[in-house]
Amino acid sequence: MNADVCYLNREALFCAETEDYRIPAEPDADQEVTLRFRTGREDVDRIIHRECGRDLGQEMVKAASDTYFDYYECRIKTGKEQIRYYFEIKKGSGTCIYNRLGVQEEALPDFAFCITPGFHTPEWAKGAIMYQIYVDRFCNGDPSNDVETGEYIYIGQPVQGVKDWEKPLESLDVGYFYGGDLKGVWDKLDYLKALGVEVIYFNPVFVSPSNHKYDCQDYEHIDPHYAVVVKDGGSVLGGELRLGGGEDDRREENKKAEKYIRRVTDPENLAASDAFFARFVEAVHERGMRVILDGVFNHCGSFNKWLDREGIYESAEGYEPGAYVSADSPYHTFFKFHQEGRENWPYNGSYDGWWGHDTLPKLNYEESPKLQEYILNIARKWVSPPYNADGWRLDVAADLGHSGEFNHYFWQQFRKAVKEANPEALILAEHYGDPSGWLRGNEWDSVMNYDAFMEPVTWFLTGMEKHSDEYDSHLYGDGEGFFRAMSYHMSRMQTPSIMVAMNELSNHDHSRFLTRTNQTVGRLATMGAEAASEGIRYGVFREAVMVQMTWPGAPTIYYGDEVGLCGWTDPDNRRTYPWGHEDLELLEFHRYLCGMHKRLPVLKRGSVKPLLAGRHFLAYGRMDGKYKAVVVLNNRDTERDVEVPVWLLGVEPHETLARIMLTTEEGYNVGIVKVEVHHGNAFLKMPPVSSVLLITHADEFYSTAGLQ
Numbered sequence: 226m227n228a229d230v231c232y233l234n235r236e237a238l239f240c241a242e243t244e245d246y247r248i249p250a251e252p253d254a255d256q257e258v259t260l261r262f263r264t265g266r267e268d269v270d271r272i273i274h275r276e277c278g279r280d281l282g283q284e285m286v287k288a289a290s291d292t293y294f295d296y297y298e299c300r301i302k303t304g305k306e307q308i309r310y311y312f313e314i315k316k317g318s319g320t321c322i323y324n325r326l327g328v329q330e331e332a333l334p335d336f337a338f339c340i341t342p343g344f345h346t347p348e349w350a351k352g353a354i355m356y357q358i359y360v361d362r363f364c365n366g367d368p369s370n371d372v373e374t375g376e377y378i379y380i381g382q383p384v385q386g387v388k389d390w391e392k393p394l395e396s397l398d399v400g401y402f403y404g405g406d407l408k409g410v411w412d413k414l415d416y417l418k419a420l421g422v423e424v425i426y427f428n429p430v431f432v433s434p435s436n437h438k439y440d441c442q443d444y445e446h447i448d449p450h451y452a453v454v455v456k457d458g459g460s461v462l463g464g465e466l467r468l469g470g471g472e473d474d475r476r477e478e479n480k481k482a483e484k485y486i487r488r489v490t491d492p493e494n495l496a497a498s499d500a501f502f503a504r505f506v507e508a509v510h511e512r513g514m515r516v517i518l519d520g521v522f523n524h525c526g527s528f529n530k531w532l533d534r535e536g537i538y539e540s541a542e543g544y545e546p547g548a549y550v551s552a553d554s555p556y557h558t559f560f561k562f563h564q565e566g567r568e569n570w571p572y573n574g575s576y577d578g579w580w581g582h583d584t585l586p587k588l589n590y591e592e593s594p595k596l597q598e599y600i601l602n603i604a605r606k607w608v609s610p611p612y613n614a615d616g617w618r619l620d621v622a623a624d625l626g627h628s629g630e631f632n633h634y635f636w637q638q639f640r641k642a643v644k645e646a647n648p649e650a651l652i653l654a655e656h657y658g659d660p661s662g663w664l665r666g667n668e669w670d671s672v673m674n675y676d677a678f679m680e681p682v683t684w685f686l687t688g689m690e691k692h693s694d695e696y697d698s699h700l701y702g703d704g705e706g707f708f709r710a711m712s713y714h715m716s717r718m719q720t721p722s723i724m725v726a727m728n729e730l731s732n733h734d735h736s737r738f739l740t741r742t743n744q745t746v747g748r749l750a751t752m753g754a755e756a757a758s759e760g761i762r763y764g765v766f767r768e769a770v771m772v773q774m775t776w777p778g779a780p781t782i783y784y785g786d787e788v789g790l791c792g793w794t795d796p797d798n799r800r801t802y803p804w805g806h807e808d809l810e811l812l813e814f815h816r817y818l819c820g821m822h823k824r825l826p827v828l829k830r831g832s833v834k835p836l837l838a839g840r841h842f843l844a845y846g847r848m849d850g851k852y853k854a855v856v857v858l859n860n861r862d863t864e865r866d867v868e869v870p871v872w873l874l875g876v877e878p879h880e881t882l883a884r885i886m887l888t889t890e891e892g893y894n895v896g897i898v899k900v901e902v903h904h905g906n907a908f909l910k911m912p913p914v915s916s917v918l919l920i921t922h923a924d925e926f927y928s929t930a931g932l933q
């Protein structure tokens with residue numbers, strides 16, 4: 226960076242891709258766009274807008290000023306292609322660059338601001354409060370559809386129907402069923418509405434033999450065990466049978482599983498369950514909420530009707546033979562068999578399994594256009610009438626197919642199919658690592674936000690890895706590292722994707738965040754269930770929820786987190802919701818913060834700016850027009866006096882800043898408390914392990930919200 230620029234107030238420089246700085250924020254092709262850039266008042270000589278790959282730049286014009294800043298503007302015209310741009314700031318003989326990482330010495334195309342003409346993410350999803358439900362463990366609304374002990378054999382063992390809702394989980398939990406179902410969720414819709422939930426995200430609900438249902442048996446139907454069993458009866462296998470897991474043994478046993486076969490293959494049960502789901506979604510929509518389904522399209526399960534390794538459909542009427550059963554199966558090309566000679570049938574087990582698991586056969590898209598169209602029809606079906614789901618979450622989406630080229634091709638087709646069926650549907654993907662290759666506007670809308678939310682928050686506040694498998698004292702409390710990680714990983718996503726990214730603290734694959742606050746490395750099998758609740762820090766958890774509800778993206782609550790549910794990683798993170806044993810104070814805390822998030826547009830749509838960082842200390846702000854919000858965290862065990870430069874958000878000398886939420890280890894406090902601001906800085910006394918939310922125009926907010 227040129228030495229002459231050292232005299233430039235670099236902290237004042239700012240730009241984002243929100244409506245304050247790009248109008249419109251998500252332009253279409255062939256549309257005029259206004260770009261804005263902020264500098265310190267009377268602090269620069271020239272601002273030049275430059276597009277990556279082009280030599281010519283456009284001089285920006287000063288369009289407005291306030292107490293602290295000047296605002297420069299220019300207008301550009303989009304075409305059909307993506308535009309990547311940055312800003313060149315000149316003062317005296319010095320020059321610096323501003324891109325999505327902030328002030329830089331040189332232009333870095335990978336971190337340039339980006340316009341993808343026509344790329345829109347659904348407005349309803351921007352900043353929406355989501356709630357993830359693992360159906361079997363949320364609420365049992367209809368005991369008549371519960372999986373019975375011994376109903377069938379799963380991975381060599383009889384499944385177990387658990388009658389005691391509070392029974393601790395087993396280390397090998399996948400075949401244990403507690404009876405949660407969609408009727409139970411329906412019964413609790415008013416609870417979710419009162420909590421502030423706007424979107425329900427379900428773990429898989431389609432026919433499947435496991436409690437997690439990531440081994441789909443039939444993509445075309447909702448599992449009757451989660452919906453409606455109208456035609457029941459037949460024998461079960463018994464709960465004491467123990468097999469070695471050999472395929473011949475379990476296959477022969479499952480052919481006798483009359484009750485299970487009837488429940489999941491009878492057309493009346495399937496039609497009734499699908500119709501129940503349609504009515505359920507209608508009830509959700511009537512309450513102003515939405516539904517996202519989990520799509521597991523990389524692999525299916527060995528029970529799947531296309532393969533039928535477990536003999537379920539061989540024993541049912543009206544089904545074509547599975548590819549495992551017959552070389553002439555209409556589904557033969559859906560799987561990759563390594564031994565193709567007809568002498569290898571019936572019962573050919575040489576198919577590809579995902580990561581080598583024969584219970585999770587990998588789907589063979591490249592060699593089966595029929596499979597491709599089948600799955601695209603499934604994608605259309607559930608977001609269309611009469612079901613009208615509002616989007617898909619895609620499991621292990623980057624693994625689908627056998628090549629990166631095909632993977633991108635398929636997700637492009639998937640997006641076209643879903644958006645044509647329901648233009649307002651949301652497409653989220655599970656992904657670890659750099660998602661930028663899929664977030665170019667023609668595949669996914671966004672991701673489950675591990676790299677740009679869950680991991681940085683967890684490392685900073687607890688020093689723990691998200692499975693509770695590791696502790697890192699260097700990352701623990703590193704405020705500057707937190708902002709570096711957030712900035713880098715957010716720059717790998719376009720802003721429309723950031724605004725709808727699923728910001729989770731916990732989910733079904735990782736330890737509960739409240740358990741991570743005990744900073745203990747462990748799992749259920751090594752530490753036991755009780756240790757997951759020992760030494761936990763509620764103050765740290767409240768800080769995490771504060772960040773979750775104030776950081777850009779869609780805050781996503783994993784069922785039970787709001788009432789203090791603990792648990793190690795899978796399977797212990799899948800405990801039943803503790804109805805009747807909730808931490809009601811923690812629940813009210815979530816309701817307050819959810820309400821603030823919903824009622825303050827600055828927390829849903831505003832741009833974000835780091836303000837301060839240190840050891841166990843963070844401060845950042847959100848900006849949206851005249852409204853500003855400030856969040857401060859003190860994660861150390863002693864009191865701290867802080868001076869926060871709120872002028873960087875444009876808090877004017879005449880504006881009042883007020884605290885509307887304080888969290889501590891002991892609890893939380895709400896209500897308007899005026900905060901002292903002098904010379905652009907807010908002065909705060911932060912208790913140990915605490916966080917605060919400050920806003921401008923607090924009186925207006927409380928009046929509008931009817932809270933006075």
